[in-house]
Amino acid sequence: MKFLLFTFVGVHLLFLSSGKAIYRNDTSQRTFEEIKEEIAHYGDVAKAIIDLAVYGKAQNRSYERLALLVDTVGPRLSGSKNLEKAIQIMYQNLKEDGLENVHLEPVKIPHWERGEESAVMLEPRMYKMAILGLGSSIGTPPEGITAEVLVVTSFDELQRRAPEAKGKIVVYNQPYANYSKTVEYRVRGAVEAAKVGALASLIRSVASFSIYSPHTGVQEYQDGVPKIPTACITVEDAEMMSRLVSRGSRIVIQLKMGAKNYADADSFNTVAEITGSKYPEQVVLVSGHLDSWDVGQGAMDDGGGAFISWEALSLIKDLGLRPKRTLRLVLWTAEEQGGIGALQYYQSHKANISNYSLVMESDGGTFLPYGLQFTGSDKARAIMKEIMGLLQPINVTQVFHDGEGTDIESWVQAGVPGASLLDDLYKYFSFHHSQGDTMTVMSPKEMNIAATVWAVVSYVVADLEEMLPRS
Template structure:
């Protein structure tokens, strides 16, 4: 997953960390979860006539919302999103951009959603094709030790014989600058502490270029995670124009801290790094689209989404198989109940999100001519753990409508509306003024498994996915069926 927070400051500018986040998003992962967004009050202005009118219209959907929730959580569809995800990930596995596995995943989902009775089509896109190749690393001095690594996306490879060089360990970009005169010809190891994903991911994204500026021959980045069992985490990284491209990989928290301790004692550290990474020409791929056409305004769209691609480790179950499946499941629940909203419900399974929302950006470029027909864009790419709130970005008038919509989620104990939304794949729409929504879940363990071999079905819980599916379906259906589109 690539993380984006669409959260400007009060003066309309973005914080420094927000700029970092936006830059990473534009090229890739930029991931951050600021769970400090404003929560909208659902009681302010209840006596205003317009408020009462909106409240009454939305409240009329209480019975339908309960039907959707009952079907997803207790009825025939119970555990269906989990079972679909398990079958999909067990069959296909991980699905990195440009790979044969991603091609198979798209074919699989096209067939499965067609068999489900949805209107399905594929929209062509061009996506990056980076191949990891064989890779290994070991510490030679002061003792022999194998190092678990995962090369970072877009990294160049090493020469065929690998690189063997002395290590310089630093804990920040500032320290690298201070000690830059000692970095020439060395492998720079970043042992940066984990603060938050949005802040710490800058080392993964920019570490290679910053080290290359002071003459380093490679970089090893401490994995961006708050918890590790000797597990490296991969992700996209960005070379700066005009700066020499050097190999870069992530190492485990444990190995980064080990080398830091050795360096603090003044012990010489030497590592040997071999990476066979290559970047091939962009590959042909598709965004996968399934719809329930609106009965009154078929050209107006409520868009639900998750991304189908993943990294080339684990199963991509959490990031973002779960988000893709609940977007499909939301349409299935509505179809199974014989419901058809005024506007079209469109589930889009994005491709090449991990490389910076590549498929989604091409979708936006193609469809932005119809910008005014997009009522709400929704993205689930933060995990499908127990839902906590709906995150929403939109006008004050739209916020009032959404305050009423989330009241329908009372059976799920999730009636909180938070004042921001996030998602790489919907960020262009939100910047253009289209209301956006994302799913806030109890994700305290999310970055334990993110972009690692640990992202498997074992992380997923069927009951929690039922709750996410129900929330996603209720919000999408009600907004799509209201008499008017959300105010801009």
């Protein structure tokens, strides 16, 4: 008789040639069917969370909490007084909410300020353009930089036209493909322009849609390459300049930027917990980042993600639930500068990496979720699909690939299962890093649904008898 050996969640299955399975159970190992049955028992808990968050007394709470913070504090740039004020407010909020082990973990973060900035077209006509300097950019001399423009649509075109770039301001009018591909022009634009002798670079905003709105973001200099000032311009102005040069017009721009980089500042990751009842040393981490860029209110990026993460713990606490594992909320600092706060957290806590069952980050908007993105083993994915099935009453049950997030990246790369929310990214990147990122973008009903997904997933994973399998 022919046998095939298959292992699932620590359970060895011996398959007969007919396909019928014989289970060989070890004392502490269970079949997937047993795990499915365990998850099914959380139907009442999921319903209670849904009722409380979507229809009950917690309805719209995450939206109202967020609005209070961002209306009061405003945007929260790394190194700014606004960010540190927001951290202190959240520290008090979490304590007053009755969460446990509320504390601040110190980190060092970048401190950059944009100062006054302007870009004026002098030829072929006088025209003041909207710009936003890019994070960590240097400033111009006080008198600014006045130079002719070279417009390109790609790095390849810049290389082909390298002899034309020396002494000019390079304008990138790259088409928007998707964020991960197009953002390379924002991140590397200044370096590539400097390599061919440009004096400055202006990058078409990385945006899925524009109503004359520049979108800022981080950019990176490279050792051995001259640092030049760099800013983003609107989609409309990038396309307009491209049309002008295609007709043979000469464009001259005067760029002034008062941007400055300062010594690293003191800041904190903000932490709160519901301590586990049976395995308190084991952790399900739920997170979003508290910092933002210095435009708009930082409501969508990432106020929404931070506040549904807080709301997840609030909902669980309000229902008197205490999972077997510790639920740990972390509100990250300096995500926008490359996950600085999260990287320092990882370095401080990675010795206990074997105790992390799941790391969750919401940093892609809190619009109506399509489902959950997940990175992990096939066995863990099967479990997550069962858990998401508990959310059938709100019709958010899908499990997609590639659970991601700057702040959980180190954990996921080290093999810890990771999850993130997936929703309307076209809408998200229409407002991302712009003056349009305000509470007007947010929907209380959609935040209720997002918080519900976050609460159900985090609670059930934290309360299962075993951690999510990593292989």
